[in-house]
Amino acid sequence: MTSTSASSLSPAAAPARSRAGRLAGPAVFVGVLAVALGVLPAVLEPFRLNLVAQYLCFAIVGLGIAVAWGRGGMLVLGQGVFFGLGGYAMGMYLTLERVSSDPLSGGVPDFMSWSGISELPLLWRPFAHPAVAIATAVLLPGLVAALLGWAVFRQRVRGAYFAILNQALAAAFVILLINQQHLTGGTNGLTRFPTLFGASLYSADTKRWVYVAVVLVAALVYLAFRQVVRSRYGALLVAVRDGEDRVRFLGYDPTWVKTLAYTLSAMAAGVGGALFVVVMGIIAPSSLGIVPSLMMVLAVAIGGRFSLAGAALGAVLMNAAETAFSESFAGGWTYLQGALFVLVIVFAPRGLAGIAESAAGWWRSRRQPQGSSQ
């Protein structure tokens, strides 16, 4: 088996790779996982560990965006909606866990009793079961994206129109959440979760376990999407991105190809949102409107949308930079963040992964100058 498969995206990549080169990727993956699970929990205080878990939630969202946007060419500017669906599903379970253990609550969350509701609404009842909440957090975003995607891709809505549609969806979702205050908690969102499955969410032990769970989920999503993009379907997706009409002419239906990628990206966003609630202890409309949705895509642009690892790294990097900047310069850190965006986009249009790739290509071509003549 010779790996002569060079990507159409990076002509600089060498066509032939050594055995060591082929094993480097998996070795790094295992190494990063070992550091994440073995080293970080030992050296970071619980608060910092929790922050890393938060970054990884956005990395999971980023992996989905890399599939839909990087591979499928769909500019998904409304991932906040799916992030929110996952987050609220999990948040509803956590809210009910508190309510059921608090005899003073009268069986309903406080924001409902303020609105004069004394009996738990039908919509909320299934979420008393964690399995229902988790399944909803993963499947509902997928279902919504599948229906929406199928409807719009069939009509050949694409490009800027699809991006605008997604933005409008995010705006509408936020308005819906705020208006339905008696069901959603309004602008305050859902918060005040003392426990997860009976364990205090604010103990160092629980935080460590939550972190481990987030790392494992992120790794699983990465591996799963890696299989997807390397499969025949992944090739078809790229073909649709680069020439939808040509693919249609060849007898494939681009509608379902795109719908599937959109659905996968929505499910990833839902998973990220559900984990985010557990990590941060809050989900509010301001975390999933137009601006947060843009930031999710921007992070992927910075990391490199054509690479799964790049997308995940972009999310981690951007959020870590936000923390670092805002802690060092409490006033004015947003300028630094803006400057970082501009620098990366101007000097590395394919993101950080693009830089890494070019560097690796350059290094290889120096070692075997004749190999780079592809």
Add this chain to the structure above:
Amino acid sequence: MITVRRGGVAVSLLAAAALMLSGCSGGTADDSEDTVKVGMLHSLSGTMAISEVTVRDAVKLAIDEINADGGVLGRQIEPIEEDGASEPAVFAEKAEKLLQSDGVATVFGGWTSASRQAMLPVFEGNNGLLWYPVQYEGLESSPNIVYTGATTNQQIIPALDYLREQGYTKLYLVGSDYVFPRTANQIITAYAKAHDMEIVAEEYTPLGHTEYSTIANAIASSDADAVFNTLNGDSNVSFFQQLRSAGVGPEDVPVLSVSVAEEEVGGIGTDNIAGHLVAWNYYQTTDTPANAEFVAAFQEAYGEDRVTSDPMQSAYNAVYLWKAAVEKAGSFEVDAVREALDGITLDAPEGTITIDGATQHVYKIARIGQIGEDGLITEVWNSGEPIKPDPYLEGYDWAADL
């Protein structure tokens, strides 16, 4: 076939690991002998920054004054400042950072209800102590928060009493769409029912909304004799401008606002709002010796053109109340400070205030003010005695159903 490029993976994942490690700046709860760390957590960026920065300035002024005066229990206060970025989730994150990573003795911060509710579980989970300086919707009493602004029975209900005394019986309710206006309007509706007043309409607009001509015209053509305004932030600018354009002046239908203070009057434009009413517990013009000193000190520190407002004053008081509680307890420990809270009094700019230990709210005088041509607010009515805080409105029969 498409492959993920391994070189890229390797480099980027290594970079990620390096970055995570570098993210862990060492901030341990180191109790050095001559300083005590406190947190300041306000929105310095985002939509709320314009309001919250004024509160931050007031907190900083109090800290500087106390430090110049020898500190607390012989220790200088070392403020650690974080930006809540007008985002509830960021408030929760930064609160956790201050409590766990910096090990602060207490935190001063928050403005919106959303930010307070986001921080609440963090303070309860880590047994911290938050001083929250803004009037709010009540229905809360956390052992880990001290509320130095008014609760509803110290602002909304006195405002209704005032309107009723003045003979206004038909109210038009306008508010931003979030928990404070909605809760306030529920209280207003229950009050109206019990006191033979009529609610003509109840309108909500999203935060940041700027199109009010429809509502302004509806007010002009309705038979309402007063407007109760719970709009927040920028919306007030458009609302008052468009109300004036619709020909509604303070002599026809006065608007009583509960979220418009001295700081906002300048932005709205004095022309648009002069003559209308507001309800607070403090104005820059409040005539007490402590206020004369506070206003002078504030303007000396930040400029002659700066105004002082109720939330700023409540935040300024919070630092002094905390100092008094720490000195009474003889300790910076949260549990000891909480024990010491009950009965702490302070000669504040708004008059003598006292902490009610049971609710961790503050006894306050309610004041109705009228906005003048100079942009300052003059008191036209006050409650005389400081009102006992009653966040759950347990002392009001008509509020039993809320």
